[in-house]
Amino acid sequence: MGRVSDANERLMDAALDLIWEESYGAVTIEDICNRADVRKGSFYYFFDSKAELAVAALERLWQQDWKPHMDAAFSPSVAPIDRLKNYLGGVYKRQLDIKARKGKILGCPVASVGSELSSCETTVCSKTREIISRKRPYVESAIRDAMADGTLEPGDPARRATVLISFLEGMVARARMMNDPEVLKDLPDLGMDILRVRQTAAPAAPSSPPAPAVTAC
Amino acid sequence: MGRVSDANERLMDAALDLIWEESYGAVTIEDICNRADVRKGSFYYFFDSKAELAVAALERLWQQDWKPHMDAAFSPSVAPIDRLKNYLGGVYKRQLDIKARKGKILGCPVASVGSELSSCETTVCSKTREIISRKRPYVESAIRDAMADGTLEPGDPARRATVLISFLEGMVARARMMNDPEVLKDLPDLGMDILRVRQTAAPAAPSSPPAPAVTAC
């Protein structure tokens, strides 16, 4: 079965890193090859173009990183309102961590690339659309559950999810522009406001087990 | 005083158009020159780089287009809640119009460029930050006024403005990614929800004179 290699994975990792740190347009195939320590001939052995590499890298990001985290954070074993709170808090933590490690806020790579390429590069852009739409059901179902258990005021869950997700993406984009994670500090608070948490005389909460914070955004 | 020219303005217009239609990174100096019908030598007579041109073009966009529209839409002669409603409705109308004219949604050029370049191109990026921050006082003051006249539930106007603006930017980015203006159809409705309009038994409203819709976003 011939020689084996992980060069294609090194290329995907390098591409994602570089595109996230700068932008899709600012990164060249040579940059990616250098970071991955792969020669250009090998690049073209595995991929036909930067766009094809980007699509593969994004799909890999979802499968290997985001989906497992989302599945854990939105586990039905966690109280619905806590799923949402932890999700929002996790986004803040994640950006804090990135800032500490890389010296700058990077925001959401999928949203950034999607916004940058929305009027061209149709394959890459539609992959970003796809991934973003995969996150929606998690939020929407948590909202529906929270309405059912009375922690949220009743309403249309789809509509409420749209509002929360757009708000979140707007905030993350803003944090990236400002290069300041503190913009996201009140994310859980503000999010709960938007979602209209019911004002009950707060019980000392025999609350659900601590949910893992999402490390994606 | 020698020969006169509007080539620098043609360059700014062309740059803004192209960057808006595609992205900062995807547009070359030659592209801009071609669209503006200007030779490259003239480009370098007026500007030192693409970044310098972009900064000038963005400032011009604010001064000549956005600021006048914002001033009109947020005129104190309009009821505060209507300023906000019209602002949001105007964003939808504007994107509908662009879609009709150019065949695709373009979103907000300032936010798109800002997000794309946030980790490099510091001059361009800080200009986008500046312009975005100039829009905030309009929204915040309208919210404060609406709280004062009782149409909005009381609260922290700054906080409420943050939420509304982030939500708006998230929605516009989403519309661009989806290439669908209808995403923005409910913008005024959803916005009023977020802002917590007081549920009064709606008077047949001896409402304020119709405010001009904002054509910026």
Place this chain on the structure above:
DNA sequence: CGGATAGTTGACTGTTTAGTTACAGAACGG
């Protein structure tokens, strides 16, 4: 008119980039 000022041009340089190819080497299966 005529010079000073402001703007224009095309042809040029050098660099960066995407993409190709012929060949060398490495691992596995038999």
Place this chain on the structure above:
DNA sequence: CCGTTCTGTAACTAAACAGTCAACTATCCG
């Protein structure tokens, strides 16, 4: 241990690109 299959490499081509320059042209003002 040998042939097949898969992987890696350097050296290459052609195109796109940023940036420069000396010569040219238009317009204004005195």
